[in-house]
Amino acid sequence: MYPKNRQQNLRKSHNDITQHLLLLVIPLLLISILTFVFIDADKAYLYLLLICAGYVTSYAMTYYVHKQNMLRLWQHLDQVVRINDTTYELVNLSNQYDSEKAFLDALLQKAVNAIDDAEMGSIILVDYVANRLQFESVVGLNIDTLRNINFTLEETFLYRLTKGRFDKAVVINNMQNINAKSTLTEDDQFVLLNASSKQICSTLSSPIRIEGELYGMMNLDSSKMEAFGEYDINLVNILTSEAANAISLYQKSKKIEIMANFDGLTNLYNRKKFDAAILQWKHDAALASYIVILDMDNLKPLNDLHGHQAGDDALLAFAQSLKSMWHPNFLVARYGGDEFVALCRGPIETLEAQINQLQQDLALLTPSIHFSYGIAQYQQDWQMAFKQADSNMYQQKRLKKQTSID
Numbered sequence: 001m002y003p004k005n006r007q008q009n010l011r012k013s014h015n016d017i018t019q020h021l022l023l024l025v026i027p028l029l030l031i032s033i034l035t036f037v038f039i040d041a042d043k044a045y046l047y048l049l050l051i052c053a054g055y056v057t058s059y060a061m062t063y064y065v066h067k068q069n070m071l072r073l074w075q076h077l078d079q080v081v082r083i084n085d086t087t088y089e090l091v092n093l094s095n096q097y098d099s100e101k102a103f104l105d106a107l108l109q110k111a112v113n114a115i116d117d118a119e120m121g122s123i124i125l126v127d128y129v130a131n132r133l134q135f136e137s138v139v140g141l142n143i144d145t146l147r148n149i150n151f152t153l154e155e156t157f158l159y160r161l162t163k164g165r166f167d168k169a170v171v172i173n174n175m176q177n178i179n180a181k182s183t184l185t186e187d188d189q190f191v192l193l194n195a196s197s198k199q200i201c202s203t204l205s206s207p208i209r210i211e212g213e214l215y216g217m218m219n220l221d222s223s224k225m226e227a228f229g230e231y232d233i234n235l236v237n238i239l240t241s242e243a244a245n246a247i248s249l250y251q252k253s254k255k256i257e258i259m260a261n262f263d264g265l266t267n268l269y270n271r272k273k274f275d276a277a278i279l280q281w282k283h284d285a286a287l288a289s290y291i292v293i294l295d296m297d298n299l300k301p302l303n304d305l306h307g308h309q310a311g312d313d314a315l316l317a318f319a320q321s322l323k324s325m326w327h328p329n330f331l332v333a334r335y336g337g338d339e340f341v342a343l344c345r346g347p348i349e350t351l352e353a354q355i356n357q358l359q360q361d362l363a364l365l366t367p368s369i370h371f372s373y374g375i376a377q378y379q380q381d382w383q384m385a386f387k388q389a390d391s392n393m394y395q396q397k398r399l400k401k402q403t404s405i406d
Helices: 002-013 017-038 041-092 100-114 157-161 175-180 186-193 230-261 271-278 299-306 308-326 348-363 382-405
Strands: 120-127 132-139 170-172 202-210 213-222 289-296 331-336 339-345 371-378
Touching (some): 100 230, 170 230, 230 271, 308 339, 371 382
Antiparallel strands (some): 289 339
16 A cells, blocks of 8 residues: 555656646746847847757756655655554564564564665674673674674774764774774674674664663674765664664563463463463373372461461472473463462373472472372363362372371
8 A cells, every 4th residue: 555655646746747848838938038029030049049958958957856856755755664664563563572582683684674785784782780792683694603702882883982872873884994993802803894794894883772771782784885874874763763662662561471471479370371371282192191280288387487488489499390390391380379280291100200209309498398299181171180180189188187197
């Protein structure tokens, strides 16, 4: 729909042939009349020819300049719309990306496509904890090589050219000269210039700020000298501003997703997410599926004797042990309170051996953690399997209580 409207608007922006004829013929008629009125007939034709030739030439040049300006304007609008479409698409499709890195990869690829003469690019993130920069996404560059570079914000040309403010995009049209003034080692400088099959000669770098804090920077690279200008700076400023909004929205949507699907204490699936994940479970003809319910025996005594923090620590230790033992091959969730549930594949002897070993390991902790469990085979009827596993778990609890009484 957009390309069709664009062509219609572009045609409307230019005068049609009738208007051009009117703009040419009417002034020429007036000039002809005035020429024959005020100039001798012998010289009128010569003057008229010169005036008409000058007028037509001037009109043609003016029209050509106007047309070129209109074309440049449309090209600019095309790029701005393309950039807006890029970020709009990313924001609306953000839930399709499994990780922030995958989201940044898509963003960078679209940025390289949106800016003329950009052949390669990278997104560099700021690691404030380690006080260093990390190459997170690249297009046309060797990311493994670039990640061997150990450098800080103060060593970037963006820091030097903005005097540490990181408040605008900058263009470097001769990368060798700018790197020569760097505090990076010669090896690191060589890697920066030769991390691609084509040597980087020009770079357009723009900071990415999210809620006022520097998140990272986007670099668009070219093998051409002086590939970027003020026009490209304006475009990339729009792009990174929209990109910052897109990244911020992506992060917020992921936080909401985590809050909705994961238990806040243990980071395991919550009941809602686990029940939804069951529907995607694929049965294996070679290995039977089993539901395992595990319930702590001593959470209340831990809370009473050592406080609720000790109880939370025990739940977290229990959850981390389950996660390291079965995730990501199986589904593991905190189903509620001190009850955990897992959906696993057999053989059952292996699962029981793993659970028994886990009971021994947790019993050695200080304070110790004890739990009971129940297993039932899951074929088609989830409710029946869950009920059977729950019954087996409570039967084990009763046996423990009887044993302790005896």
